[in-house]
Each structure stands twice: as C-alpha cells, then as structure tokens.
Amino acid sequence: LSLPEYGLYRYPHLSEGACLIATPDNPFSPNFGAEPLFLAGRADVLDAVQRVSLNLARRDYSRATIIVGQRGTGKTVLLNQTEELAEQQGWVVVRCTASRGFLQRLVSTQLPNLLAELRPGRPITTSATLGGGPVPGSITVTSAPGHPVARGFVEYVAEICDALGPRRGLLFAVDEVNSASRAELESFAGGYQQLVGREGRNVALVMCGAHSALRRMLAGPSAMSFLARAQQIAIGILTYPVTIEAFRRTIQARGTKTAAQPVLELMAAISKGYPYLIQEVGYLAWDHRPAGDEPGGDEITLDDVRAIAPRALAAMRDAVLGVILRDVRGRYRAALTLIAQHPEIRTAELAARLSIPTTSVGDIHLRLIDGGLLARTAERGVVRITIPYLADFLATDDSALARGDDEQVRALDSFPEV
Ligand SMILES: Nc1ncnc2c1ncn2[C@@H]1O[C@H](COP(=O)(O)OP(=O)(O)O)[C@@H](O)[C@H]1O
Ligand SMILES: [Mg+2]
Numbered sequence: 001l002s003l004p005e006y007g008l009y010r011y012p013h014l015s016e017g018a019c020l021i022a023t024p025d026n027p028f029s030p031n032f033g034a035e036p037l038f039l040a041g042r043a044d045v046l047d048a049v050q051r052v053s054l055n056l057a058r059r060d061y062s063r064a065t066i067i068v069g070q071r072g073t074g075k076t077v078l079l080n081q082t083e084e085l086a087e088q089q090g091w092v093v094v095r096c097t098a099s100r101g102f103l104q105r106l107v108s109t110q111l112p113n114l115l116a117e118l119r120p121g122r123p124i125t126t127s128a129t130l131g132g133g134p135v136p137g138s139i140t141v142t143s144a145p146g147h148p149v150a151r152g153f154v155e156y157v158a159e160i161c162d163a164l165g166p167r168r169g170l171l172f173a174v175d176e177v178n179s180a181s182r183a184e185l186e187s188f189a190g191g192y193q194q195l196v197g198r199e200g201r202n203v204a205l206v207m208c209g210a211h212s213a214l215r216r217m218l219a220g221p222s223a224m225s226f227l228a229r230a231q232q233i234a235i236g237i238l239t240y241p242v243t244i245e246a247f248r249r250t251i252q253a254r255g256t257k258t259a260a261q262p263v264l265e266l267m268a269a270i271s272k273g274y275p276y277l278i279q280e281v282g283y284l285a286w287d288h289r290p291a292g293d294e295p296g297g298d299e300i301t302l303d304d305v306r307a308i309a310p311r312a313l314a315a316m317r318d319a320v321l322g323v324i325l326r327d328v329r330g331r332y333r334a335a336l337t338l339i340a341q342h343p344e345i346r347t348a349e350l351a352a353r354l355s356i357p358t359t360s361v362g363d364i365h366l367r368l369i370d371g372g373l374l375a376r377t378a379e380r381g382v383v384r385i386t387i388p389y390l391a392d393f394l395a396t397d398d399s400a401l402a403r404g405d406d407e408q409v410r411a412l413d414s415f416p417e418v
Contacts, residue, residue, distance in 0.1 A: 027254035028282035029185035033076040036279060037232035037253050041238045042078060049082050052231045053204040054089060056169050062196050064230035065202040068211055070372055070387060072207050072276030072320045073235050075208035079173050091171045092164060098180035103188050111156040118163040153191040161201045171203035177209035189223035213374035237273035244268040246278055258293055259300040266305045272388035280315050284308035313389060323392050335364045340385060347381040
C-alpha cells in the first residue's frame with residue numbers, strides 16, 4: 001500500500017481533510033505481518049522452537065510447536081523469524097496460511113513445485129504410489145471417515161525428504177491455524193503424524209493461531225489431539241523494560257530522530273507492551289512533526305506522544321480489540337463487560353447479575369481464561385482482564401461496535417430515493 005492509502009485504510013475515523021503526513025524514513029511498522037525493525041523480546045520463544053522443532057536429533061518427539069497469542073501480539077512475525085532461522089540451518093520451509101483449502105493447495109501446488117525444484121529434470125514418481133499414471137493436476141484431499149489422511153500429501157513429503165537426504169529436513173510453517181476447517185486440519189495432522197511417527201521422516205511443524213476457537217478445535221479425539229499435544233507457547237505483551245528498549249532500539253536503528261528517556265518511557269507506558277500498539281504509538285509519534293520542518297523536528301517530544309495517544313488507542317480498538325471481541329458473544333460477552341465495569345466482582349454477584357447459577361460462572365471463567373482474555377487472581381473467584389485497554393473499552397463503551405452500524409445506517413440514509 002502506498003502511504004496515503006495506508007492512512008485511509010488504517011484511520012477511517014479521521015475527519016475529512018485530515019491526512020497523515022508520513023515521512024518515508026519512519027522505522028515503525030504498524031501493519032499485521034510486517035517485520036518490526038527491532039524484534040523485542042521473544043528470544044525464549046525462538047529458543048523453544050529451535051529446541052523442539054528445528055531439531056533433527058530428536059527422534060522420540062513430534063517436533064511440533066504451536067504459538068498461541070491474540071491478534072497483534074506478533075505470531076506471524078515469529079513465524080517469519082522461524083522460517084529464516086530454519087533456512088539458515090538448511091531446512092526447506094513450506095509456508096502456508098491454514099485458510100480453507102490449504103491442504104489442497106499444498107498437495108496440488110506447493111509440494112509438487114518444491115519437489116520439481118529439488119529434483120530438476122527428474123520425473124516426479126509420486127504418482128506411482130498414488131496408483132500410476134502421470135501426476136494429476138489436482139490430487140484431491142480425502143477426508144472420508146476413517147481415512148483422514150490427505151491422499152498424496154504423505155507421498156509427496158516422503159519423496160521430498162528422500163531428495164533432501166538424511167541431514168536436512170522439511171519444515172511446515174502454518175499460520176492462522178484457528179481459521180482452518182476442522183476436517184482439513186485433521187487431515188493435515190494425520191498426515192504429519194504418520195510422517196514424523198511411523199515413517200520417521202525429517203519433518204517439523206511450527207503453527208500459529210489466535211486463542212479463540214483454537215482450543216475448542218484442538219479438543220477431542222483423533223489427529224487433533226496429536227496437534228494439541230504439540231509444545232504450546234503462549235505469547236502476549238512484553239515487559240516494561242523490554243518495551244522501552246524496543247522504542248529505543250527502533251529509533252536508534254533509523255538514526256534520523258531521537259527521543260529522551262522520559263519520552264521512551266511514556267511511549268512504552270501507553271503501548272503497555274502490546275507489540276502492535278508499540279508499532280502504532282511509535283509510528284504516529286515519529287510522524288507527528290516532520291523532521292527538519294521546524295526547530296527540534298528531529299526529536300520526538302513528550303508533547304508529540306501525548307498528542308498522538310488518542311489516535312493510537314483508537315487504532316488499537318479498531319484493529320485489535322474490536323476484532324477480538326467479535327468472537328466473544330452472549331453471556332460470555334455480558335460477563336466480560338461486568339468484570340470490566342466491576343473488577344472486584346465475585347462469582348456469586350456475577351451469577352446474580354447474569355441470572356445464571358453460580359456453578360455456570362466457573363465455566364464462563366474457564367472459557368474466557370482459555371480464550372486468553374482473563375487470568376485468575378490470588379483472590380478466589382476474582383479474575384482480571386489481561387488484554388491492555390480491553391477493560392476500558394468494555395467498561396466505557398460496549399456499543400462502539402454497534403456505532404459502526406449506525407454510521408452505516410446514516411450513510412445509507414444519506415442517499416436520495418430513486
Ligand atoms: N517482538 C516484537 N517487537 C516489536 N514489534 C513487534 C513484535 N512482534 C510483532 N510486532 C509488531 O506487531 C504487529 C503485529 O504483528 P503480527 O506478527 O502481525 O501479529 P499477529 O500475527 O499475532 O496478529 C506488527 O506491526 C509487528 O511489526
Ligand atoms: Mg498474523
């Protein structure tokens with residue numbers, strides 16, 4: 001996207017005529033999937049991925065890792081890092097997003113292409129194991145009951161592994177696992193399980209997904225429980241010192257502007273360590289006054305940061321909080337709103353307010369904790385909202401999403417009758 005488009009896309013709430021003055025050297029990148037100039041923290045995550053997944057020496061293990069985190073916490077970025085790390089070590093990486101049809105795309109396009117690259121000039125023999133004949137253009141995925149493994153998937157991967165030899169492996173880097181269809185993911189998991197288990201192939205798997213729906217999907221018998229047993233790494237906000245460092249290093253890396261310690265601290269405090277918000281706050285603060293335009297334009301000041309804070313939080317609401325809340329409905333939403341409005345609220349009162357039995361509150365708590373929205377506190381029955389600004393958002397304005405609809409209605413009404 002070009003910069004004006006970027007501004008329009010991201011800030012639909014800016015009033016008419018307002019525009020973002022974007023300097024081309026802005027080192028912050030508030031875009032989903034965009035590599036941050038400085039990747040803050042996460043060494044522990046990459047270390048775990050290295051030990052568990054990128055480790056051919058382990059034969060007793062599934063070499064499967066799943067990174068779980070809310071939207072905007074940096075899952076895709078970590079998958080990019082993993083890919084880079086793996087390639088440096090000689091792995092061949094197959095990257096995909098688990099949207100509908102991903103397995104079909106793997107089997108019909110990505111894996112055959114990879115094989116052709118690895119064995120230039122050699123005919124692909126996989127078709128032989130599929131019943132002879134030339135490789136069909138579209139090998140269909142069977143997800144018939146009792147036969148959940150994708151046809152062709154195992155055969156292609158096995159042949160790729162043969163081509164790679166004993167010292168190299170094939171890594172699957174799968175993003176947005178929560179968006180997959182259950183049958184398809186099960187098919188993939190079944191195939192992977194066979195490859196890493198019975199066949200002892202040099203394969204590895206790193207997956208990413210948002211909390212919502214993911215745990216529910218991984219539950220139950222079958223190949224999914226195999227995925228559920230993968231090493232799970234939860235990611236979330238960064239600590240205050242790491243966040244300050246993120247701002248310092250990002251600004252330093254570009255070098256055309258500076259920010260004093262109190263300014264770094266204020267930016268960190270506003271971002272609350274939420275990776276997406278770090279980028280958003282930094283981006284807006286950097287651009288608040290173009291460098292060289294006025295004296296001191298090469299310095300980010302406390303006033304700059306204070307001035308952009310509301311816009312950064314509005315972007316957080318639109319791009320992150322609103323999206324997370326889309327998946328929280330009914331009594332779960334009602335409970336979450338009550339907890340936001342009354343942080344000290346206890347089980348009994350929550351039950352009374354929602355007109356449900358006290359025993360059901362435990363279930364609601366559990367689901368919201370599983371969803372990465374709540375955490376227990378030391379005090380029995382009292383929980384805390386764990387996503388920055390979500391409580392404020394819910395407590396002050398649970399109708400914010402509905403307001404979008406009103407705007408639509410107003411827009412609709414603005415047209416003359418034909
Ligand atoms: N460790 C990090 N340090 C700094 N910025 C980060 C970090 N991880 C992610 N970001 C930034 O946060 C935003 C969201 O990252 P992304 O990987 O798209 O999140 P997710 O895939 O979890 O939704 C991007 O702008 C990215 O540059
Ligand atoms: Mg992502």
